[in-house]
Amino acid sequence: MIKLTDVTKKYGTKRALEDVNLTLSKGKLIGLVGENGSGKSTTLKLIAGLNHPTCGDITVNGEKVTRKIASSVSYLSELDEYYRFFTVKDAIEFQASQFVDFDIEKAYEIMKFMKLEPQQKLKHLSKGNRSRVKIVLTLGRNAPVVLMDEPFSGLDPMVRNSIVKGLISFVDLDKQLVLITTHEIREVENILDEIVAIRDGYIIAHHNVDDIRKENKQSIVDWMTEIYA
């Protein structure tokens, strides 16, 4: 479903990704982990068509990634990027006008689940609730690929928990693939199928998480501590 072949990305002379080969298959919830500056966000942006590889190929569903891939990729940015004067309802309607796969009914369902009100203005929302709005807008789309860049960063445990629950409840793993970057591995380790570890632009591991627990008799956090040592 997502395939990166010999992908290298440089920003000027700085290397962000080096010779990355990665195949991610449909129906999986995959965590992309690594330290700050290791290339996680770059990887997501390249798959989303928001940035171009210096060399190598990226395909989503067999289609070469260009800016147009946005029609099959739902991307959650780590930034707050919506108009602050929008209400929650405005944001949902705006998103619906931009993407044909946006399911308004589902979006309102997620909105209720996240305990948001349609008439609330984004600029009056707390950081946690703005993050919840981003989840509504991202998961409201029935896109085959969902990319989430640091959806938990800077949020309190209650909000993180509601996002995790939202993911389990509203992602359709029969049809979707979810790739999520995070530092908060403890938050997501129970809901991941696979984990991809990246360091200094290199993919250093890609495994099924339960296989790690079974074969190494180790928690994911311990395993990570070991491979990053």
Added chain:
Amino acid sequence: MADLFHSSKPIYEQIAELIKKQIIRGELHAGDKLPSVREMAIEVNVNPNTVQRTYRELESMEIVQSKRGQGTFVTGNTAVLAAIREEMKAEILQNFTRQMYEMGYSKEEITRGLANFLDEGSIRDD
């Protein structure tokens, strides 16, 4: 939510354990329908694929049966269910005795200690 599971054991195995315990305690009976994969996933806060794997494992152990279009059911085979009960008992006893032997207790000390303990009814709720 992370507390429900040990972080160093496969989650699909831990969910299988939970279901086996429910069967042993009589909360689930022969022929009972299990929650759907999605319901179970939401209930225990894990990925539906993990629950799918649990159900697959339990099916290969013949503890559950999935019926196309209807869901997953506890087997009607009571011999299998009785066997799970015995297995779980053996497993707990084995862990207990191994720990006792590791600490150097003799067989007599263990049996006497256990008998006294049971007579006193001194099970603490903690």
